[in-house]
Amino acid sequence: MLFIRMLRRVGQSPACGRWAPVLPVRFLGVSPRQIPADANFHSVSFPGTDHPRVLITGGLGQLGVGLANLLRKRFGKDNVVLSDIRKPPDHVFHSGPFIYSDILDYKNLREIVVNNRITWLFHYSALLSAIGEANVSLARAVNITGLHNILDVAAEHNLRLFVPSTIGAFGPTSPRNPTPDLCIQRPRTIYGVSKVHAELMGEYYHYRYGLDFRCLRYPGIISADSQPGGGTTDYAVRLFHDAAKHGKFECNLEARTRLPMMYIDDCLRATLEVMEAPAESLSMRTYNVSAMSFTPEELAQEVLKHVPEFQITYNVDTVRQAIADSWPMKFDDSNARKDWGWKHDFDLPELVTTMLNFHGSETRVAQAN
Numbered sequence: 001m002l003f004i005r006m007l008r009r010v011g012q013s014p015a016c017g018r019w020a021p022v023l024p025v026r027f028l029g030v031s032p033r034q035i036p037a038d039a040n041f042h043s044v045s046f047p048g049t050d051h052p053r054v055l056i057t058g059g060l061g062q063l064g065v066g067l068a069n070l071l072r073k074r075f076g077k078d079n080v081v082l083s084d085i086r087k088p089p090d091h092v093f094h095s096g097p098f099i100y101s102d103i104l105d106y107k108n109l110r111e112i113v114v115n116n117r118i119t120w121l122f123h124y125s126a127l128l129s130a131i132g133e134a135n136v137s138l139a140r141a142v143n144i145t146g147l148h149n150i151l152d153v154a155a156e157h158n159l160r161l162f163v164p165s166t167i168g169a170f171g172p173t174s175p176r177n178p179t180p181d182l183c184i185q186r187p188r189t190i191y192g193v194s195k196v197h198a199e200l201m202g203e204y205y206h207y208r209y210g211l212d213f214r215c216l217r218y219p220g221i222i223s224a225d226s227q228p229g230g231g232t233t234d235y236a237v238r239l240f241h242d243a244a245k246h247g248k249f250e251c252n253l254e255a256r257t258r259l260p261m262m263y264i265d266d267c268l269r270a271t272l273e274v275m276e277a278p279a280e281s282l283s284m285r286t287y288n289v290s291a292m293s294f295t296p297e298e299l300a301q302e303v304l305k306h307v308p309e310f311q312i313t314y315n316v317d318t319v320r321q322a323i324a325d326s327w328p329m330k331f332d333d334s335n336a337r338k339d340w341g342w343k344h345d346f347d348l349p350e351l352v353t354t355m356l357n358f359h360g361s362e363t364r365v366a367q368a369n
């Protein structure tokens with residue numbers, strides 16, 4: 001009976017131009033998440049404002065606080081809710097709405113979406129590549145089961161959903177220089193496997209149920225005022241800190257390991273731009289985005305131009321090296337550039353100047369105190 005009522009509630013999916021049921025199939029079964037077929041699933045309209053109401057999951061990692069700052073400038077402080085399972089530092093807690101959210105707890109997620117009238121969701125919770133290999137079952141739970149909860153809550157409440165993917169979604173059998181959007185994806189990390197799963201599930205929900213799913217494959221992200229959370233590209237963040245503070249750095253990847261990288265400002269701007277892009281401009285739902293590619297050796301050479309006494313040594317971590325050797329060296333992001341006008345601002349020289357300026361001023365402040 002429920003199934004028949006559901007079939008009556010079909011409409012033309014604006015995204016794919018095909019007839020598709022409005023709700024995920026999970027709601028047809030005996031799932032505890034089953035919802036009456038005649039419930040109203042469409043997001044509320046907000047008189048007096050067109051701003052989205054945003055939730056960011058996993059917001060206390062390397063990228064979430066920066067994203068919240070950018071979105072709050074655009075949509076207003078109170079329209080962006082940051083969430084995580086960790087306790088926020090004072091400055092984050094006082095900078096705008098913060099809430100506890102465990103993505104493994106579906107009821108908690110649904111309450112947050114309903115109580116805060118969320119319309120856009122940025123799903124940042126994850127275990128990254130190196131830490132994921134050290135804790136496969138937790139990575140599987142957070143990155144895969146958690147993603148299922150996110151997809152369901154987004155479909156149920158008609159949210160626009162952003163899920164980041166990564167260069168780590170490719171593997172040793174993918175073309176590595178350059179790596180196009182569509183090619184073989186056989187990653188050998190639980191992180192990569194979970195991100196390919198996220199790309200495919202998000203696209204499936206989009207074509208099957210009309211979920212407004214948007215996904216960018218980020219390169220390694222380099223940020224000055226936030227720490228990386230256990231990835232293979234982390235060396236490129238720590239190098240700046242150690243160069244400014246100690247004049248030397250011990251690198252855990254080989255000198256000639258080439259990986260795609262991006263400065264955080266470009267990454268967050270790309271994220272906002274793809275979320276604001278008109279749906280009809282998106283010929284795909286998962287895009288590579290790129291800025292630069294370099295090796296530890298090339299990064300050290302650029303740093304030497306500013307810190308002449310800088311020394312780099314190598315003590316290779318075999319787990320990280322094996323991961324890096326299976327990842328793209330260069331990303332082909334021509335579809336993002338063509339479809340929604342993606343353009344990066346930071347190449348290697350600008351990245352190095354910006355990062356050293358930040359760490360240099362931080363070191364000078366610390367020395368003065």
Ligand SMILES: NC(=O)C1=CN([C@@H]2O[C@H](COP(=O)(O)OP(=O)(O)OC[C@H]3O[C@@H](n4cnc5c(N)ncnc54)[C@H](O)[C@@H]3O)[C@@H](O)[C@H]2O)C=CC1
Binds near residue numbers: 060085102165220
């Ligand atoms: N930082 C980078 O270089 C890149 C990041 N990405 C993706 O961007 C997103 C954000 O990355 P980062 O901020 O670097 O990650 P991160 O590892 O720094 O932060 C992840 C956050 O997820 C939270 N978390 C873990 N389990 C959770 C749970 N059960 N419920 C809710 N939150 C939970 C953690 O407490 C942490 O604050 C991730 O999905 C990552 O895969 C993709 C490519 C590159």
Ligand SMILES: CC(=O)[C@H](N)C(=O)O
Binds near residue numbers: 168
């Ligand atoms: C590139 C990523 O996804 C992340 N920084 C990692 O190294 O795991």
